[in-house]
Amino acid sequence: MKKVALLATALAMVTTGSAFAADMAVKAKKAPPVVAFDPWDIAFGGAIMNDYIFRGITQSNHKPSVAVYFEPRYNVTKDLQLYVGVAGESISFPNRAAAEIDVYGGIRPTFGAFAFDIGVWGYLYPGGTCFFGAPTDTAGNPLSAECAANALLNGNVMKKDVSFFEVYGKVNYTINDNWSVGLNEFYSPNFLNTGAWGNYTSVTAKWTAPSTTFGSSGVGVYVSGEFGRQWFGTSDSFYGTGIASPLGGGPFPNGIKYADYNTWNIGVGFTYKVMTLDLRYSDTDLSKANCNAFTSDNTATFSSSYSSINPSGVGSKWCGAAGIAKLSFDLTAMTNLK
Structure with missing residues (x-):
């Protein structure tokens, strides 16, 4: 009987120990805390660059430029984002505009490996001055006293306000962790x-290098490129003179059909935390003559470069090959400021 009692006691102790062990295991596996989904986010950043190039053409007269942006975002779901933004860049335009101010907004839906971006972008150039040097344009339309009084030495002309807007659609396809390709489309009626x-x-x-390329340093590297084509319609009669006076060549009372052109760029970038250093080569196939007709470059000089829309021989270097070094930082409130 004593042996039976001892055996029963031992079994009871084992059973009790197992029960405690089970209880302890359950208590150790606590449910993860429920994190509320916060749809709001803010992205912001800035950059400094040795040259502000836009579609192959300098916006800063091949001189340094700074840029900043601020972009509130609303994530409807993890695959659908709404956004608005404002940005600013320092420029050097022939009309002496103070800066470029961008106001934009749109929607970014994602479907698997496809990321879309559809929106409207406004480019504002405050503080400009009209340069024409004559009381009427080539079609005989009267111009302001400011336009009549101011003239660029090389005969180019430019309006006081060159602000405009574009509608755009972009799609990016992520092939794998290293490769992605994209397609972009922008249109402006003016x-x-x-x-x-x-x-x-x-x-x-x-192409983005594997994260282990530089070991555990946190430095990332990528190589990227773009090939684009810009098409244009015909300008209004204000730009029908341009290079025609005083250097000769004759006016275009019905405006100028600007030359379409190709542009391309390729570069390498290095990232570290929120910083990016991008080194890039950019170029176009615009001749100096057609570049001058389009840009109204106030620094353009006689270069024996002629075209049907620029018969004066004045040529611009604003559309040629350029090297760009850009140092930027980009942060989001949800990722970087928690």
Whole structure:
């Protein structure tokens, strides 16, 4: 009987120990805390660059430029984002505009490996001055006293306000962790307020190096490139003179059909935390003559470069090959400021 009692006691102790062990295991596996979904986010950043190039053409007269942006975002779901933003860049335009101010907004839906971006972008150039040097344009339309009084030495002309807007659609396809490709489309009914419509289409590609390339340093690297084509319509009569006076060549009372052109760029970038250093080569196939007709470059000089829309021989270097070094930082409130 004593042996039976001892055996029963031992079994009871084992059973009790097992029960405690089970209880302890359950208590150790606490349910993860429920994190509320916060749809709001803010992205912001800035950059400094040795040259502000836009679609192959300098916006800063091949001089340094700074840029900043601020972009509130609302994530409807993890695959659908709404956004608005404002940005600013320092520029050097022939009309002496103070800066470029961008106001934009749109929607970014994602479907698997496809990321879309559809929206409207406004380019504002406050503080400009009209340069024409005559009381009427080539069609005989009267111009303001400011336009009549101010003239650029090389005969180019430019409006006081060259603000405009574009509608755009972009799609990026992520092939794998290293490769992605994209397609971009932009359209403006009045590009740079010239009276000419503008359409820009480009394809992009990007290769991102494996995260282990630089070990545990946190440095990332990528190589990317873009090839695009810009199409234009015909300007209004204001730009029908341009290079025609005083250097000769004859006016275009019906405006100028700007030359379409190709542009391309390729570069390498290095990332570390929120910083990016991008080194890039950019170029176009615009001649100096057609570049001058489009940009109204106030620094353009006689270069024996002629075209049907620029018969004076004045040529611009604003559309040629350029090297760009850009240091930028980008943060989001949800990721970087928690």
